[in-house]
């Protein structure tokens with residue numbers, strides 16, 4: 001797949017939560033990560049630190065993670081994924097995307113076990129052949145965390161351009177200790193999120209989800225243009 005424009009790429013990227021087992025070559029990932037590092041960052045700090053697992057290493061990690069899931073509650077929180085008591089309209093958007101996902105999967109609202117099992121698929125990277133973790137130095141602040149987002153979106157667009165799918169995953173923050181230990185990340189690094197990467201399974205219901213966006217006038221104010 002190749003895109004005619006950036007608009008095309010932005011438009012066609014969506015979170016992919018089911019993958020084929022096609023291998024993603026190391027050169028492709030290295031090329032994408034190097035290019036994505038062209039993302040802007042305040043003061044050119046380039047605060048992203050990335051670990052990528054595939055093949056035997058990924059299988060070993062997912063095995064470790066499955067044991068970890070059975071061994072007890074999540075790790076003590078290092079950062080709060082969503083603000084507590086999420087207010088409207090944010091609460092509405094979060095609820096809505098969850099409902100859409102479970103509807104696409106055919107999991108009923110009352111089926112708590114079904115929902116839990118689906119959520120747990122996060123911790124197998126949804127079966128993706130590649131798992132990426134994005135860390136940031138603990139000395140960094142809010143501004144640098146925003147830089148991580150620019151880097152990650154650039155990675156996702158470059159993946160789309162090559163016909164690969166991805167899903168950013170904050171869920172990994174719940175098990176930051178297991179992740180940090182497995183990849184041997186130094187103590188000064190803190191896990192922000194993971195990302196599942198691979199060739200999308202086009203037939204999978206999970207990949208046929210329409211995630212809506214709020215209308216422009218709900219989030220943007222443009223002034224002075226009518227003069």
Ligand SMILES: Cc1cc2nc3c(=O)[nH]c(=O)nc-3n(C[C@H](O)[C@H](O)[C@H](O)COP(=O)(O)O)c2cc1C
Nearest residue numbers: 013014015017097122167168169170171172193211
């Ligand atoms: C930083 C970040 C973390 C995310 N974490 C998760 C996650 O843990 N699990 C998941 O299924 N989706 C996760 N998502 C995907 C969002 O749910 C998704 O981006 C949003 O619903 C919009 O849908 P789209 O990506 O298909 O456009 C995450 C997205 C971002 C940007």
